[in-house]
Amino acid sequence: MRTPIIAGNWKMNKTVDEALDLVRKLKESLKDVKDREIVVCPSFVALYAVAKEIEGSNIKLGAQNCYYEDNGAYTGEVSPVMLKDIGVEYVVIGHSERRSYFAESDDLVNKKAKALLKKGLKPIICVGESLEQREAGETENIVRKQVFRDLDGIEPYQLNDVVIAYEPIWAIGTGKTATSEEANRVISLIRDTIKEMYSEKEASVLRIQYGGSVKPENATELMTQSEIDGALVGGASLDAEAFEAIVKF
Ligand code: PEP
Numbered sequence: 001m002r003t004p005i006i007a008g009n010w011k012m013n014k015t016v017d018e019a020l021d022l023v024r025k026l027k028e029s030l031k032d033v034k035d036r037e038i039v040v041c042p043s044f045v046a047l048y049a050v051a052k053e054i055e056g057s058n059i060k061l062g063a064q065n066c067y068y069e070d071n072g073a074y075t076g077e078v079s080p081v082m083l084k085d086i087g088v089e090y091v092v093i094g095h096s097e098r099r100s101y102f103a104e105s106d107d108l109v110n111k112k113a114k115a116l117l118k119k120g121l122k123p124i125i126c127v128g129e130s131l132e133q134r135e136a137g138e139t140e141n142i143v144r145k146q147v148f149r150d151l152d153g154i155e156p157y158q159l160n161d162v163v164i165a166y167e168p169i170w171a172i173g174t175g176k177t178a179t180s181e182e183a184n185r186v187i188s189l190i191r192d193t194i195k196e197m198y199s200e201k202e203a204s205v206l207r208i209q210y211g212g213s214v215k216p217e218n219a220t221e222l223m224t225q226s227e228i229d230g231a232l233v234g235g236a237s238l239d240a241e242a243f244e245a246i247v248k249f
Contacts, residue, residue: 002207004223004230005163006247007039007062007124008237009092009211010046019046020053025240027057030247034058036230038247039090040237044078051087062090062124065098068108068115080119091116092232094126094150096169106149113150113162122161124232125150126211127190131170139168140189147193156198164190164208165232171212173234177222183210184225191227216245223249 014022019042030038041062042050051061067077083091093116094109113123127146129139147164154162166187168178178186187208195203210222211232222228236242 002205002229003035003037005037005039005207005209006230007041007090007092007165007209007232008243009041009062009064009095009232009234010043010238011064011097011234012043013238014042014046016046016049019043019050022238022240023050023053023059026059026243027054029240029244030059031057033247036247041090041092047083047088048086055087060089061087062092063088064092064095066091066093066112066116068111080116080121084119084121088121090122090124090163092124092126092165094146096126096128096167096172100169106146109150110152113154117154117158117161120161122163124163124165124209126165126167126232128167128169128172128212134168134170139186143186143190144193147190148197151194151197156202159194159198159202159206162206163229164206165211166190166208167211167232173213175213177213177215177218178210180218180221180225180228183212183222184227187225187227214246216242219246219249 039060039062041064063083066080070079070081093112098104116123127143129142133142191203194206207229209230209232210228214231214233215236
């Protein structure tokens, strides 16, 4: 039985006060939720304040990125050690916005995933095809390649701490959603890829989220598909009521 995980990716939004205001509302409205994991991913500057605010609650803390070294001369970067120190549990890596605006490669995503796991943090690894790739019939090929490269060298026992987010790039922030059947089909293909790389056992426990314009109106339809284990939510996670409705699908 895979526990659904719903994570809110706040991206480059919210000041510290705004972040605290949002998380206080969520703490109250989601306090009785027990059968699914709830994660919020504020910007780096709000992480510490949000960490303090959610102490003792059922909301977990995620970061939106990290570097793979522990410390050193890497101006502007934040390490897994630093994130762990303030109570971060999950870290989103390989988000399509990082891959496209900041030229992050699968090799870099793989290094980050390994560094996070080594420090006891849990990567949420994003994969997904662009519209061009989809229209060229390359979805399967692209997603399989990303999974192979991003998980390269990760040991079977470490997969318990890995979450994959299937996010078709054309569905992110566009209001367009993959149909639930289509999302389920690609996620099933990701599970088959895990089976090929590891075994049936690992494939059956690894959690795979869907991401891309998830909103209260489509959450239940998507989240009740057999292979979909939760959602990575961008835009709708900035609104307390919308995120509450998605979590409570
Ligand atoms: C995301 O940023 O991971 C995302 C899925 O965004 P949105 O929900 O806004 O499409």
